Amino acid sequence: MLGLGIGEIVVILAIVVLFFGAKRIPEIARGMGEGIRNFKGGLKEGDPPPKDRLEDGNGESRERDDDPR
Structure with missing residues (x-):
């Protein structure tokens, strides 16, 4: 167990x-147990899907431009 003996523990x-x-x-x-549980739950959920709309700093949203020329 991580190279620790009984004495060190x-x-x-x-x-x-x-x-x-x-x-x-x-x-x-x-x-600590609750933190580990929340961390594992976050890993299982994965990344959320990307949003189709973007918000600027003013709280307004606009369509995402997939071709930014």
């Missing part, structure tokens, strides 16, 4: 407990 966990406190660790883990 115990030291890392001890530092995390000292730094954040035992009460905040579940909250942090929950937030």
Whole structure:
């Protein structure tokens, strides 16, 4: 597992407990899990299809020009 032994994992966990406190660790883990879940969901959705209309900075939209000569 990433080249970490049991000793290194115990030291890392001890530092995390000292730094954040035992009460905040579940909250942090929950937030990290939710972030990973949202990231994976975003990857599954893919890129949205391109829009046929473009908006300029004034909030007005115009047709997209596929041949910009």
